[in-house]
Amino acid sequence: MATDLVRALISRLKGRRRHGGFGASTDRSSPSSGRNRIDPELLADDSLDVGARKAVTDRLTLDRRLAENLRILALAAGPSPDITVRHIVTDASLYAAVIHLQGIVDEERVEGVVRTLSSAGATRAQDLINQLGASLLRSSHVATVASFTQLWGALSDGLAVILADGHNQGLACSAQSFKTRPIEEPPTDTTLRGPRQGFIEDLTTNLAMLRQWIRTPNLWIEETNLGHLTHTRLVIAYIKGLASEELLAEVRQRIQRIETDSVLGTGPVEDFIQDTHLSFFPLILRTERPDRVVGNLLEGRVAIMVQNSPFALVAPTDYGMLFQSADDYYEPVPIVFVISVMRVVAFWASILLPGAFVAILTFHHELLPTSLLLRIVGDRAGVPFPVIVEVFLMELTFELLREAGLRLPRAVGSAVTIVGALVLGEAAINAGLVSPSVIIVVATTAIASFILPTFSFDISARLLRFAFIVAGGSIGLFGVQYGIIMVVLILASRRSFGHPYLSPVAPFIRGGWRDYLFRTWHWAKTMRPKLVGGREPIRAPRGQMPRPGASPESEGLQQMKPEGPSDNTRGQ
Amino acid sequence: MRLIAALAALFMAFSAAGCWDRKEPDDMVFAVALGFDIDKDGDYVAIAQFANPMAAKGGVGPTSQPAGSAPFWTNCAKGRTPFDALSNLSPALSREMTVSNIEVLLISERLARRGIAPIMDLVARDNELRLAVSAAVVDGSLQSLLESQLPEDPIPALAIQRMLNPIHSIDPSAMSPGLLQSIADMLRPGQDLLMPVLRLNAGAGSESGTGSTSTGSPVTHMGSAAFHRDKMIGWLDGHESRGANFARSRSQHAPISVQSPAGGLVSIHITHVESTITPRYVDGDVSILIRAKVEGHVQGQTGLDEGQAGVNFADPESLQHLRSRLAQCVREDIEHALARSKQYKSDFVGLGNAVYRRLPQVWRAGVGERWYELLPDVPVQVEVEATLTSSGLLRESLHY
Amino acid sequence: MRMAKTTEVMSTRQLAGILFMMRTTVVISFVPLITTGSAAQDAWAAGLIAGLLLTLAAWAVAGLAARYPKLTVIDYSRMLLGRFFGTVVSLAISWHFLLIAATDVRIYAELMRVAFMPNTPIWFTTVAMVFLASLAAWFGIEPIGRAAEAFLPFFVAFIALTLLGAAPSVNVQNLQPALARGPGPIFSSVWTPLSIGLQWVSVGMLFPQLTPEDQRVRSAVVAAAVSSAVLAVVAAVLVGVLGTNLSSKSLFPFLKMARSVRPTRTIERIEILGTVAWGLGLFAGGSTMVYCGSRAMAQILRIQESRKVVPAFGALVALYAMYAYEDAFELVGFFRPPGFPLLIALTAGVPYALMWASHVARHLVRRHFGR
Numbered sequence A: 001m002a003t004d005l006v007r008a009l010i011s012r013l014k015g016r017r018r019h020g021g022f023g024a025s026t027d028r029s030s031p032s033s034g035r036n037r038i039d040p041e042l043l044a045d046d047s048l049d050v051g052a053r054k055a056v057t058d059r060l061t062l063d064r065r066l067a068e069n070l071r072i073l074a075l076a077a078g079p080s081p082d083i084t085v086r087h088i089v090t091d092a093s094l095y096a097a098v099i100h101l102q103g104i105v106d107e108e109r110v111e112g113v114v115r116t117l118s119s120a121g122a123t124r125a126q127d128l129i130n131q132l133g134a135s136l137l138r139s140s141h142v143a144t145v146a147s148f149t150q151l152w153g154a155l156s157d158g159l160a161v162i163l164a165d166g167h168n169q170g171l172a173c174s175a176q177s178f179k180t181r182p183i184e185e186p187p188t189d190t191t192l193r194g195p196r197q198g199f200i201e202d203l204t205t206n207l208a209m210l211r212q213w214i215r216t217p218n219l220w221i222e223e224t225n226l227g228h229l230t231h232t233r234l235v236i237a238y239i240k241g242l243a244s245e246e247l248l249a250e251v252r253q254r255i256q257r258i259e260t261d262s263v264l265g266t267g268p269v270e271d272f273i274q275d276t277h278l279s280f281f282p283l284i285l286r287t288e289r290p291d292r293v294v295g296n297l298l299e300g301r302v303a304i305m306v307q308n309s310p311f312a313l314v315a316p317t318d319y320g321m322l323f324q325s326a327d328d329y330y331e332p333v334p335i336v337f338v339i340s341v342m343r344v345v346a347f348w349a350s351i352l353l354p355g356a357f358v359a360i361l362t363f364h365h366e367l368l369p370t371s372l373l374l375r376i377v378g379d380r381a382g383v384p385f386p387v388i389v390e391v392f393l394m395e396l397t398f399e400l401l402r403e404a405g406l407r408l409p410r411a412v413g414s415a416v417t418i419v420g421a422l423v424l425g426e427a428a429i430n431a432g433l434v435s436p437s438v439i440i441v442v443a444t445t446a447i448a449s450f451i452l453p454t455f456s457f458d459i460s461a462r463l464l465r466f467a468f469i470v471a472g473g474s475i476g477l478f479g480v481q482y483g484i485i486m487v488v489l490i491l492a493s494r495r496s497f498g499h500p501y502l503s504p505v506a507p508f509i510r511g512g513w514r515d516y517l518f519r520t521w522h523w524a525k526t527m528r529p530k531l532v533g534g535r536e537p538i539r540a541p542r543g544q545m546p547r548p549g550a551s552p553e554s555e556g557l558q559q560m561k562p563e564g565p566s567d568n569t570r571g572q
Numbered sequence B: 001m002r003l004i005a006a007l008a009a010l011f012m013a014f015s016a017a018g019c020w021d022r023k024e025p026d027d028m029v030f031a032v033a034l035g036f037d038i039d040k041d042g043d044y045v046a047i048a049q050f051a052n053p054m055a056a057k058g059g060v061g062p063t064s065q066p067a068g069s070a071p072f073w074t075n076c077a078k079g080r081t082p083f084d085a086l087s088n089l090s091p092a093l094s095r096e097m098t099v100s101n102i103e104v105l106l107i108s109e110r111l112a113r114r115g116i117a118p119i120m121d122l123v124a125r126d127n128e129l130r131l132a133v134s135a136a137v138v139d140g141s142l143q144s145l146l147e148s149q150l151p152e153d154p155i156p157a158l159a160i161q162r163m164l165n166p167i168h169s170i171d172p173s174a175m176s177p178g179l180l181q182s183i184a185d186m187l188r189p190g191q192d193l194l195m196p197v198l199r200l201n202a203g204a205g206s207e208s209g210t211g212s213t214s215t216g217s218p219v220t221h222m223g224s225a226a227f228h229r230d231k232m233i234g235w236l237d238g239h240e241s242r243g244a245n246f247a248r249s250r251s252q253h254a255p256i257s258v259q260s261p262a263g264g265l266v267s268i269h270i271t272h273v274e275s276t277i278t279p280r281y282v283d284g285d286v287s288i289l290i291r292a293k294v295e296g297h298v299q300g301q302t303g304l305d306e307g308q309a310g311v312n313f314a315d316p317e318s319l320q321h322l323r324s325r326l327a328q329c330v331r332e333d334i335e336h337a338l339a340r341s342k343q344y345k346s347d348f349v350g351l352g353n354a355v356y357r358r359l360p361q362v363w364r365a366g367v368g369e370r371w372y373e374l375l376p377d378v379p380v381q382v383e384v385e386a387t388l389t390s391s392g393l394l395r396e397s398l399h400y
Numbered sequence C: 001m002r003m004a005k006t007t008e009v010m011s012t013r014q015l016a017g018i019l020f021m022m023r024t025t026v027v028i029s030f031v032p033l034i035t036t037g038s039a040a041q042d043a044w045a046a047g048l049i050a051g052l053l054l055t056l057a058a059w060a061v062a063g064l065a066a067r068y069p070k071l072t073v074i075d076y077s078r079m080l081l082g083r084f085f086g087t088v089v090s091l092a093i094s095w096h097f098l099l100i101a102a103t104d105v106r107i108y109a110e111l112m113r114v115a116f117m118p119n120t121p122i123w124f125t126t127v128a129m130v131f132l133a134s135l136a137a138w139f140g141i142e143p144i145g146r147a148a149e150a151f152l153p154f155f156v157a158f159i160a161l162t163l164l165g166a167a168p169s170v171n172v173q174n175l176q177p178a179l180a181r182g183p184g185p186i187f188s189s190v191w192t193p194l195s196i197g198l199q200w201v202s203v204g205m206l207f208p209q210l211t212p213e214d215q216r217v218r219s220a221v222v223a224a225a226v227s228s229a230v231l232a233v234v235a236a237v238l239v240g241v242l243g244t245n246l247s248s249k250s251l252f253p254f255l256k257m258a259r260s261v262r263p264t265r266t267i268e269r270i271e272i273l274g275t276v277a278w279g280l281g282l283f284a285g286g287s288t289m290v291y292c293g294s295r296a297m298a299q300i301l302r303i304q305e306s307r308k309v310v311p312a313f314g315a316l317v318a319l320y321a322m323y324a325y326e327d328a329f330e331l332v333g334f335f336r337p338p339g340f341p342l343l344i345a346l347t348a349g350v351p352y353a354l355m356w357a358s359h360v361a362r363h364l365v366r367r368h369f370g371r
Helices: A002-015 A040-044 A050-058 A066-077 A107-118 A125-136 A148-156 A203-213 A245-256 A266-273 A290-297 A319-323 A333-362 A370-380 A387-407 A410-431 A436-449 A455-493 A510-516 A552-560 A565-569 B002-017 B082-087 B109-114 B117-125 B142-147 B156-164 B179-187 B238-248 B316-344 B351-358 B360-367 B371-377 C012-030 C040-067 C073-116 C122-139 C141-169 C183-188 C191-209 C213-242 C244-249 C253-260 C271-300 C306-323 C328-334 C339-369
Strands: A083-089 A095-101 A142-145 A159-164 A170-174 A219-226 A232-239 A285-287 A302-306 A312-315 B028-038 B044-051 B072-079 B096-098 B104-108 B134-139 B194-200 B219-228 B231-236 B254-259 B265-282 B285-301 B380-390
Touching: A040 A050, A040 A066, A050 A148, A066 A083, A066 A095, A066 A148, A066 A159, A083 A107, A095 A107, A095 A148, A107 A125, A107 A159, A125 A142, A125 A159, A125 A170, A142 A148, A148 A159, A148 A170, A203 A219, A203 A232, A203 A290, A203 A302, A219 A245, A232 A245, A232 A290, A245 A266, A245 A302, A266 A302, A266 A312, A285 A290, A290 A302, A290 A312, A319 A333, A319 A510, A333 A387, A333 A436, A333 A455, A370 A436, A370 B028, A370 B156, A387 A410, A387 A436, A387 A455, A410 A436, A436 A455, A455 C073, A455 C122, A455 C141, A455 C271, B028 B082, B028 B109, B028 B142, B028 B156, B044 B082, B044 B142, B044 B156, B072 B082, B072 B142, B082 B117, B104 B109, B104 B117, B104 B142, B104 B156, B109 B134, B109 B219, B109 B231, B117 B179, B134 B156, B134 B179, B134 B219, B142 B194, B156 B194, B156 B219, B179 C213, B179 C244, B194 B231, B219 B238, B219 B316, B231 B238, B231 B316, B238 B265, B238 B285, B238 B316, B254 B316, B265 B316, B265 B351, B285 B316, B285 B351, B316 B371, B316 B380, B351 B360, B351 B371, C012 C073, C012 C141, C012 C191, C012 C213, C012 C253, C012 C271, C040 C183, C040 C191, C040 C213, C040 C244, C040 C339, C073 C122, C073 C191, C073 C271, C073 C306, C073 C328, C073 C339, C122 C141, C122 C271, C122 C306, C141 C213, C141 C253, C141 C271, C191 C213, C191 C271, C191 C339, C213 C244, C213 C253, C244 C253, C253 C271, C271 C306
Parallel strands: B028 B096, B028 B104, B104 B134, B134 B194, B285 B380
Antiparallel strands: A083 A095, A095 A159, A142 A170, A159 A170, A219 A232, A232 A302, A285 A312, A302 A312, B028 B044, B044 B072, B194 B219, B219 B231, B254 B265, B265 B285
């Protein structure tokens, strides 16, 4: 009866989930009144589910009495051994407590807080808190906590919370000391010449890295919490005045629409905010490298980062961006051009080659020169399978090998792949089950598919490849062409955050090709890409091509002059 | 949603298709050369040379095929039309035949004299045959030619195709472009076809077989066959074919030996020929002027016995002598070709076509219809201009 | 007066690309310059003349559309010619879209059947291509424009490569005597290629959606001029390689030319390039036609969302392509002068002439009698 009424009340409370603005929390307490509108005893009921518990805790505020607050803490957070409460009686005989979570604070700094607290001279609790916050505490960051949500949020962030008996607000002061891994080169995106930095799991460090790259105050960062249970921190970063306001509004709106209980890294976020969930091409770029994120920010894009994930998301993304690797900006331009072209060709070849091979061999013999055709047919003689089955079998085997190689411990991994490749291939040929030409095609396809720098692209490429094999094997090159048109059409109809996906290829934006195939020297990058960076199109003045000095003769003459004391400072 | 619908429809379409046109390579047998003949009753005979890819590779791969199996084999069949004959090859085959990869098309002399128009119609109309194949008339037994093994390639068709399409031909024979050129020549007004000829060497009628000692090539590419419309009229030997090519500006490399001013012979390698045919119409009579420019370099000489110095290449008179001798030889070749053309009433040099192109009103005014009657009497004047580019790697002749 | 109910936007460059591909595809398929009429070796001259006339026609069509920048041809045809005749003209224009789409797809299906896959039935290829075009039309004109823009360089490259591969086999004698037979034979070959320029009617539907606005007329006109120049070159190369007799008697001369040459020792067979280019061009043209036709029908029938008409229109196109022509003979015969040019002149030339006359008259009336 009473419990039923309570349950009804709670379910009504649960039903009303309001979303605050970006940066606001789901805190529904009204701390101005000193008394809780809702009875914390509700939390003692074991039959309450987690959503009901959250509904209750969202509405709890801190009480004046210290004992009551600690009881609320015990009821809400349970008997966890890492919640450490240090009771203190100050020199002025006030009862207070310092609460922290073990493992994420620096014990020495908490000791310092305790020391400061115990030597504080205020007589009233309110004065104590105010004095501590205003002058006594040496921490770099203090904040008041008035509700349970704020209290727990402060505790989880590694702050130490000071509660005083007699005041319904507490003080949180910074004492964090997380254990994180050191900054090292990300394994998924390595370069030869660039910096060896990668994002780590700690969001604060990642933001610090960004700040070190972009030192203008126009790098704005907005934060929010996602996930009812995980309260994961999420930030969006952008250059104010460069990123378009519509894009920012769209990003904010999509993130605020997210309603879930947990957000474990950027993968779920990507799922939520993508333009369409059925895309086989990635619509948001995922990268671990700060220099790639920074490069995109400087073009007017938006970066999204999440606590506990070293991957940052960059939106909007287009087709050209997927072929970029960090090395492109650190290597000489003509080499980069050749390699970029090779990447695009290799990608499409890895998708189309098996399908085209099957199509030509089964439908269009007349397209092969006679000697090549006879050679291939001669190799295939005696193979019991049709061409399409053979190709399918080998591709599947290769996929199995690839997946197996990912999971194996490193020591055994290379042995298995060597065994797989050599023995399987050789044995299959000798047994007459597969022909050498198919092995060559499959191997070339596999190698070509590794050229892609963006890993998430790779998976979609594999799926497409199988589709093309089926198409080629059923209707020949007509099917392959049909598939190509279909893929391009679907890509052309996609948009990533309003940005047409197939740019810079279509719509043809000449400036966009500078990031896609035709990288130019850095002194030539005078304009920003039109679609994202259009607010501030001019990046640098023109005419910065390096030129040799005045004239060779005069330089030669200079070098012939006798050395004087001032000549040592010339040049570099 | 729409993506699902699209993919589902696509998949259903493909899987329901049943793959009407699928031809597994294992289910096919590939014809690499095709020959047509006609027998006494007027039935067309089609002879096809099929490749045996397993054996052609030389034994790498599955070890299950018998040793010594031939890399090619032939089959022949009769029919009332060329296509009929071709189709009648199928019942004897265990796999489906495809002619999309043939390299050469050979025509027997008997069929050539009867008329090759039906063959041309078949080749132009069929969707598997291509006009890019090389074609030739066979002097000798067509069947034996297709059955004989050439030393250079395990599959003779490839060797024959290379023989007919040399990069720089240096034998006195006809340049042989593909069938496209042949048909175009045949259909052009005022021009007749000149087809290359493959001559079977005596004693080369042996069957194909691996391991037989090669006694030289069984086939020679020499001379050409002149046609009148679509029927063959006669043979041209090597020099006449060469002359015809000179006149038609189908340039080729050719060796010419001329009398040396110092006694003996000098061999000159002609590298470039360019000629123009200019028709003139004066007082109701057509006359033709053929002007040819020939370029070559000296490649050797005889007459270097004791006491003889050989040609003095520094002497401008000697060079002029050589040049005029060269021009004379070329002119003779061309004139022999023209004589044949008039004899056969086959305008393979294209004199009529020159009139058609340069004097179209004259052609239309009646000359075109009567061209074959006018041809034997048309006066043709040949002028040749010869240049010697160099004397090879020796500046002068060696003394002994 | 109804405004075009859509917010989709297409760039003028994309439209020019689509028009170019549409025209080049059909005309290189069976090359009416050579196969209809008797121009023979002067086909290139016929191509140039047809190009000139087409450029003028394109300018007329685009110019009229530019005078009513926010209206489609359905709207201003009713405005200019009155309710009844305007509706008749609108229906005729919708039928044109259907005709072009269906005929193009049918020609492609015939090519597939004759040249590559003899056992694949016509209905399969037809339905597949119409489905693709309808899907694209369903997505909207923007993806069509972008996809066409992505394909355009490949289209141009493949055709250029085919011509380059065939160029060494050109025999200049085949093209002589040039222009020796007088204008009669040349003009006999002009009409069909000119009438195929009917495709420019799509400009009337798409005009309101083009940006930038000052380049709209220019894009339509330039596309006409460039594609006609390309066709003249193709005709010249074709006749040069195949000779007049063979080329004018072939069903698909471009394909025949590609099949008959051997450019190098290794790259022997280049017909696949032309065929792929053809497929891409067919996609661009077919989807644009289905889109325009659906929008036209939607406007005539006062349906708000033109997308809903796409499946029905696509089905009509497929049915027309399959059943309007019995076989390849009937298909080829459809294009022969004087039937086809007369048909187009009556159903498209006359209405446009009348619309222009009405527009000029209104303009004069307005000027004389004030606003």
